[in-house]
Structures are given as C-alpha cells and as structure tokens.
Amino acid sequence: MQHTTSRYWFGLPLSLAGGYVGLFMFMAGDGFELAFLSKYIVSIGFTQADASFVITIYGLAAALSAWASGVIAEAISPLKTMKIGLALWLIFHVLFLWLGLKQANFGLMVLCYALRGIAYPLFCYGFLLMIVQNVKQENVSAASGWFWAAYSLGIGVIGSGLPGLLIPVIGEFNMLCISLLFVAASGAIAFSALRGITHHSALQDASLSTRLKELPKAATLLIHNRAIAWAFVIRVINQLAVFGFSVIMPFQFMKIGFTLAAWLQVWAIFFASTIVFNIFWGIVAEKLGLLRVVRWFGCVGCGVACLLFYYVPLYLGPEYWAAAMCSIVLGFFMSAFVPMTALFPRLAPEHQGAAISIYNLAAGMSNFVAPAIATLALPLLEVKGVVFIYSGCYFAGALITLLIGLKPQPRSQAQAFSAASGGSSGSH
Template sequence: MSLNNKQWFGLPLNLIWGYIAIAIFMTGDGFELAFLSHYITELGFTPAEASFAFTLYGLAAALSAWVSGVVAEIITPQKTMLIGFLIWCVFHVLFLTFGLGHANYGLMLLFYGIRGFAYPLFLYSFIVAIVHNVKSDGVSSALGWFWAVYSIGIGVFGSYIPSFTIPHIGELGTLWMALVFCISGGLIAIVSMRHIKTPHHMQNLTTREKFNELGRAATLIYSNRNIMLSSMVRIINTLSLFGFAIVMPMMFVDKLGFTTSEWLQVWAVFFFTTIFSNVFWGILGEKMGWMKVVRWFGCVGMALSSLAFYYIPQYFGHNFAMALVPAILLGIFVAAFVPMAAVFPALEPKHKGAAISVYNLSAGLSNFLAPAIAVIVLPYFSTIGVVVAYTTLYVLAFFLCAYIRVEQPGFESNETRAISTAKNVQIS
C-alpha cells in the first residue's frame, strides 16, 4: 500500500478532515464529562451511585475499545465509525429522554451503558486509518495530533461551551445540544473518509478466521509479555483524567466554593494544555525514544501533578488562578504517554489491528477503572484517598516501563548504538 507522506509538523494532510471530525464529535461527547456526575447527584442520587453510572459506562467503553481495532480492519474504519456514530445518537436521545428526563436510575444505567459502546468505535477506528495511511516512523507524530484534536473536542470545547450554556439553558439543555456536535462530526467523517486507503487483507477471511483474529486481541495480552506490560501502563495513563472529572467537581464546587462554570473552565484549561503537549510529546518521542518519554515524563510527571491537583486547591481555597496551575501541569504530563499508541503496533507488526485493539482495550479499561477506584475508595478515604491511589499506580507504571522492550522504527537506542559500535570495533 502506498502511503501519502505529505505532513505539516507531523499532521497527515490526507487525513485532515478525519481529524476535524474527531474534534467535533468528541466536543459533543465531552459536554457531560466534567458536570454529569454532579448533575446526577443533584437529581437526588448519591456520589457512589453517580460514580457507578460512569463505571458501567466505562466497562462498556472498554469492551467496545477492545474489538474496535480488529473490527475496523475487518469491515474498514469507515464502517466501524458509522456504527459508533449511529449508536451514540440513538442511545443519547434515549438516555436524556427516559433516563435523566425522568430521573429513572435503572434506565439511566441501561441507556448510558449502551451508549458507552459508541464513542470507542468512532474514535479508535480512526487510529487504524492512521496506522495504515502513515509511514511507521511518522506514526507517533500523527497520533500526537490525534490526541490533540481529541483534547480540543472532549476537553476544551467540551468544557468551555457548557460553562457558558449551563447558566442559560441548564445541564439537560446542554446535553441536548451535544447531539448537534456529534451529528456534525459523524457526517463529516462519513463524507470525508470515503476515499481514504483502508486495510483489505482481512476482508476476504472466512468467518472463522475473522473470529480467530478478533480473539487474538485477547490472546496477545498473555502471549506477548511486552504487550501485557504496555497494556498495564496504558491503563494507568488516563486514570487521573477520567477519575478527576468525576471526583473533583464535588471537591471544587461543594467544598471549595467554586461555581460549576468556574470548575468547567479549570478543566478546560487542563485539556487546552494537552492540545500542545500531545503534539510536543509525539514529536519528542520520535527523537528521544518512546519509552523514555513515557517513563520519565509521563509516569513521574503524572504522579506529581495528580498530588498537586489536590493539594494546591486545598491550600489556596477558592482561588481560580492557583487552581489553573495543577490543571496545566496535569495537561502537560498526561500527554507524555502519547508514544504508547505507536508502541503497540510496533510490538506486533504482523497483527497491527489486534495490537491496536489491545491498546484501545487498555484505554477503555482506564475509563472503567478510574471511576471504579473512586467508588471503592471514596466512602472510606474521601477525595485524597482516590488521589493517592492514582499516584501510587503512576509510580508502579514507572517501574513497569523499565521492562518493556520495543524496536522503534527510525530510532537507534543507546543500547543498540553500543552494540553496533562494539561490532564495528571488532570488525576493524
């Protein structure tokens, strides 16, 4: 397959409308992220019940993410994105109408849970399109842009827009407005990606062979030790991102006196920072080394900034300017895990779709475990317990990174250079 190599600072120009579609779609999907848990408690449910709704949603997202890579290779990324787009729209309407609209907890769990299958199919299938349309030594930069537009959507616009609309049309009205963005993003993706090159090597497989390849997304976790360790690191990556969106509104709004709009603007600054840090770490990963960036800047940086996100606001109280400091730090270092998306297919070059599915599963499990940890820890240790739990796991990821071995295309590690130099000396 010939690849279009035209790029602008690592951004593949042949996929630019796909990137725009991701940004718009994830804007709509992100409206709820930083205020839905608080809104559910305002309807009369407990923080634990609100967290459980997110836990169920995260479990559905994890399962969907797991199969998305292989499914995208089997039926093409375009068709997989279409399926995710349709599921999102249908069950979002049902969730708002019969779940939140009637404060029916059972229907909330049902429709919100099913909707959790949608966004990973739309979002992560685009990674397959990137991997098959960009040369391997440029994938890290292209994925940096992918996570940048993801942040623009789910974090920046997804937080800033509700901060202005909620005072005027309320939380439920804002959630209805999200449907407009998701429909727009979905239609742009459907139209713009019709002629994008797609993998064809699996479309002629028998049904049994397709199921075998789908199963490989699970077996890789225990058959490839490096994939297993990388999966654990990727799960830990976004724990604070998904967890803080749930537990921090209760701390900032209910205990420190911030308004919901102020909290949403703090959260938007976090995501705004990731726009630049995603691109920066993606490019630096190609120069400095994928795992070195992940270990020293991702793991260490997230451990420290997660603690800062709790202690700085606690110390300074209702101080908007100081609350932005840990938000910016978190935004800088969470993106240092971007090279992990390039690590997985490099570890299994003959089964890239399955490897990407494991990556996606790991991202989905992060979405599931972050609120699950909050559900378990909150009743006993409050917000600080959740923060310490996440921090401890980032420290664990630091040590796991030391055992991951991956050959990075176009990059010669110090160890490889040393071996090469030794051989040259012996030859001479």
C-alpha cells in the same frame, strides 16, 4: 503493505484532516451532557441513585465497546466501523431522548443510553486504527497526538463550555437535541473527507471466517504477548492521577483554603494544557523515541509532578497561580504518554486492531483502579498517602518500560535520506 500519507503539517496527516475535524465535532456532541445529565434526570422525577445507575451502565457498555473496537475495525475496516458507530449513536440518542427522557421511562432510558454508549468508541477508535494503518510508522506518534488533542478539545473544552452558555437560554432537553446536529455534522465531514481512504490491514485479503477469528485476539494477545502485557500495565498507570486526583484533590484544596470554583478552574487548566502538549509530545517522541519519552517524561515526570501538585499548594496556601502552574506541569508530563498509542500496534504489527483494543481496555481499567486505590488507602493513609501511592506507581512504570523489548524505531525521512547518501544516521 501499509499505505502512507504523503503530506504532514506538524505531524498532522493532511489526507486525514477531515477525520480529525469530524472527531472533534463528534466528541463535542457526545460530551455535551456530561456536566448536567445526572442533574436533569433527577429534575424529571428520578433519584440520584437512579441517575447514577443510568450513567454507570452507560460507562460499562462504552468500556466493553472500546475494548472490542480495535479488532472490529481490523476485521471489517475502520471506515465501516465508524459508520456503524455514527448510525448507532444517532438512532439510540433519538430513542433515549423521546422514549426515555421525554416519557420518563426508566427502563428505556437505561437501555437506550447503554446502547448509545456502544457507539462512540466505534467511531473514535475506528478512526484511531485508520490513523495507525495510513500514516508512516515513524509519524504515528505525532498523528495520535493530534487525535487526542481533537478528542480533548471536543469533549473537554467545547463539550463542557457550550452547554454552560446555552442551557440558561434553551434548557437541558434542547441542548441534548443540539448534540444530534453536532454528531450528524461530524459524520458528514468525516465520511466526505475519508471516502478515498482504503483499508490497509494484514487481514485485508483474508476470508470472513479468518477475520472473525481475530476478534478473540483482544483478550488472548494480552496473555501471549509479554511486551503488550507490560505496556498494558503502563497504560493503566498512565491516567491514575487524572482519575484519582479528581476524587481526592477537591477535599484537599478546599481544606487548604481554595474555593470549589477555584479548584475547578485549576483542574480545567490541567485539561486545557494537555491539548497543546499532546501534539508536542507526539512530535517530539518521533525524534527521542517512544519508550524514552514515556519512561523519562511520562513516568518519572508524572511521579514528580504528582508530588508537586500536592506539596506546592500545601506550603503556599490558596495561591491560585501557583496551583495553576502545578496543573500545567502535570498536564505537560501526563501528555508524554501519548506515544503509547503508537507503541501498542508496533508491539503486535500483525494484530494492530487487537493491540488498539487492549490499549483502550487499559484506559478503562485506569478509570477503575485510580478511585479504587483512593477508596482503599484514604482511611489509613489520608490524601498524602494516596498521592505517594500514585507517584510510586509512576516511578515503577519507568522501571517496567525496561522490560518492553522494542525493535529500533524507524528512522525519519531525513535520516533515511542521509543514509542513502552515504551520511551517518542513527535509530531512535
């Protein structure tokens, strides 16, 4: 039986609050290098192609780890998975710094950075499964909204902003050393706060061999569960604009008359807005229903927002605040996909870890599909055509939600109390 936390603050489960702080610290430390690592690798004597190769192999390792993380956490417990992730990160980050970068050894650089790439999904998505297992089912959407807010605040705000302040003073290598302090602190905070949280899974009383049989579910569940397969498609569609616009819109905005700096600020506003809206939609979806929010606000909303993001700057020219408002609108609707985190485990309640693994795999596929669409369509259709393809995918996603059979969503505590008292109540 699933354990439930007893107290919430705007959807944040207070018994897991230390885990959210740890997640924020971890992703900040993990994200410090994103803006400068490739440039630093070139500065120590390697080519741009070498730097790109290092980061590509890292991304592949991280994607595979993200795919497997849910079922691993289901089999051995989220807390153990997080500890393994933290240990791997610290060990291979040290080796990456002193055997790879410091010695300018390309082979060890690739190997150690790739092995470090395995680590962060184990920590992050291990905690995500802990959330799914330990909060009330009707609160998973709000709790996952806080998860993505902490994740974005760490990697997108602190992870990007702090290096810009410190690197001119301490240099790139020392900035990478500071990452160690943040990640080590994240583990101290998270594990101290979560030590009383127990593992609640359908497999908790199963034998080791039975638990190991769960690992292939990360692949087979996608084939045998039709609802999960359709949800997978929607999750891929989810971030098409995120990964696609970062490829095509810099050229479009500068063609209109924006400077590169202005474009980067507009795009940063988009990411900053999602921090607040992730929490908002996580809470609202508890009242309106998971699929309803994803269908009308996520899919239809993003379909419209993509067109606005293209046409408003096109007609108004380099008007910074108009473009910034469009980025906020896009962030508002993009965040309405947050309930997908709660939807996947609800579609496979006996295999929650595998469901989270497939959710993670879909996110990785979106990172691949979005630029692939741009690469194939740009020569024929130009930027306008690519935007229409992305928009069309979102509208198609709204129709696909109709194919997902979801049992009536759990009633809130207030509705349940009303029903118990003889009052009327309805399901989401």
